[in-house]
Amino acid sequence: MKNVALIGGIIGLLFSIIAQLFAVIDDSYTFGNIGFLGMISGITAIVCSLILNKRPLLAGWLLILATATGVYALAGLYLIPGTMTLIAGINTLGRRNENGTSRRT
Template sequence: MKKSAMLGGALGILISVIAQLFAVVDDSYTIGNIGFLGMLSGVIGVIAGYQINKKNDVALVGLGIAIILGTIALSFLYLIPTILMIIPFVKVFNKR
């Protein structure tokens, strides 16, 4: 679970950076400006993934925020990181 959440966060950061680079090339700053929000959600996802075994409540809130912010920021581009973070989110939620 921990590795899946951290991988989802790291992949979210990578996809957000790539979206930013394509926005600079295409001069379409709509995805580029929101890409910063995607990077922020990736960082929150990595931190929440690290907290899974220590503080379940913090991890649950962090993963929820990361999933929602990433999906709002990059919509379909954030699909794989969302799936990778939903799996540990559901398992941590069921442990409570």
């Protein structure tokens, strides 16, 4: 799931940058003003993928938060990376150890 979160974060960051560039060229700042929130969501997903094994509970919740803010910022443009980061976040939170307890280290 680390790779899924990393790829989702990179794609989300790229989609946000592309949306920002089209907003500047097109003079419609609907995606432009809030496109920075999408960039922050992509960067958050990348950072969370790096700390996924060390602090899985924090990383899982931050991945879900990054998905929500990315979809809010870019609507339909963030659906593919948002789905990837949401799956990684839910899987990280739902992961169990061998003895049946959740992994909270």
